[in-house]
Amino acid sequence: MAVPKKKTSKSKRDKRRATWRNKAAIQARKALSLGKSVLTGRSTSFVYPQPDDEESAE
Incomplete structure (x- = not known):
């Protein structure tokens, strides 16, 4: 039979x-x-795509 584990203190x-909360806050x-x-x-x-002004002008 399974034996219950000891209770974790508060x-x-x-x-x-x-x-866990501090990691999330960081x-x-x-x-x-x-x-x-x-x-x-x-x-x-941070690398992100820039809109091409030359292509949109045509």
Whole structure:
């Protein structure tokens, strides 16, 4: 028969959740920063297609 595992303490659970939330917050901050830099045109770390002005003028 299966034996139940020991109960995880609330502090361990909270520490794990806090780590997970902090990782998500860091990624959200990086994504916002990258989005702002793309909008201002200063981005050097992100490659995205530029519209060709010459082709659209014809």
